[in-house]
Amino acid sequence: MRVDVVVVGAGIAGLSVAEAMLNKGMKACIIEAKHAGYGATGRSAGIATVQMNDALDVRLAKRGIDIINAWRRRYNLDGILSTTGLLSIDRQGSIIKYARLFSECGVAYEVMGVREAMDRWPWLRFNADGGVDAEECIYTKDDVCMDPLVFASVFAERLKDMGVEFATGRVDIQSMMVDVEHLTCLIMSM
Numbered sequence: 100m101r102v103d104v105v106v107v108g109a110g111i112a113g114l115s116v117a118e119a120m121l122n123k124g125m126k127a128c129i130i131e132a133k134h135a136g137y138g139a140t141g142r143s144a145g146i147a148t149v150q151m152n153d154a155l156d157v158r159l160a161k162r163g164i165d166i167i168n169a170w171r172r173r174y175n176l177d178g179i180l181s182t183t184g185l186l187s188i189d190r191q192g193s194i195i196k197y198a199r200l201f202s203e204c205g206v207a208y209e210v211m212g213v214r215e216a217m218d219r220w221p222w223l224r225f226n227a228d229g230g231v232d233a234e235e236c237i238y239t240k241d242d243v244c245m246d247p248l249v250f251a252s253v254f255a256e257r258l259k260d261m262g263v264e265f266a267t268g269r270v271d272i273q274s275m276m277v278d279v280e281h282l283t284c285l286i287m288s289m
């Protein structure tokens with residue numbers, strides 16, 4: 100097998116790098132010790148959200164959601180990824196901070212009271228010990244949710260169909276030999 104790029108690890112980092120290589124017309128091979136999503140990716144909560152505390156993080160997450168939505172269209176991942184949005188409940192001061200940050204970063208959001216959120220999503224249950232009136236909600240409607248293990252395995256299958264090679268095995272980083280003449284790039288994503 101001759102490839103341009105060898106990616107070690109089929110988590111979200113490795114899969115997305117292989118996909119980017121594919122878009123550049125390069126032949127990639129992913130070597131994974133167990134199976135796609137075996138590491139942190141498959142054990143995560145599977146939420147792609149802009150609800151972060153820092154402008155750079157918010158912008159990166161927003162870009163990440165755009166990339167995920169492009170994958171959804173290109174690889175027919177409807178049913179695997181859902182745009183659920185994310186609702187956070189916090190003290191008024193924190194919600195104001197969030198709202199300022201989202202406006203600065205061009206993120207669509209809605210601020211609402213707890214009672215309004217309960218009207219909108221009647222199945223929501225709040226622990227009102229602190230007094231629901233003391234808190235507010237912020238909703239970012241474009242956030243995406245997934246079962247991360249299902250996502251990783253289906254995405255890996257789609258990439259395989261597009262020509263990305265997969266090999267199962269643990270790469271021994273210490274003793275790995277790299278043929279620099281034939282390999283354009285080696286990416287360690289583990």
Ligand SMILES: Cc1cc2nc3c(=O)[nH]c(=O)nc-3n(C[C@H](O)[C@H](O)[C@H](O)COP(=O)(O)OP(=O)(O)OC[C@H]3O[C@@H](n4cnc5c(N)ncnc54)[C@H](O)[C@@H]3O)c2cc1C
Pocket residue numbers: 107108109110111112113130131132133134135136137138139140141142143144145146147148268269270271272288289
């Ligand atoms: C409990 C939890 C919840 C989280 N929830 C979220 C969330 O909701 N949203 C979010 O954005 N982030 C979340 N994260 C963070 C996110 O899961 C990680 O940042 C992300 O999955 C890292 O991806 P990765 O591809 O870098 O690593 P991994 O997913 O760990 O992938 C590394 C892969 O490399 C393989 N590997 C390792 N060594 C070798 C080797 N020597 N040879 C071959 N293969 C090897 C592993 O088997 C593994 O599959 C969460 C993390 C945790 C732990």
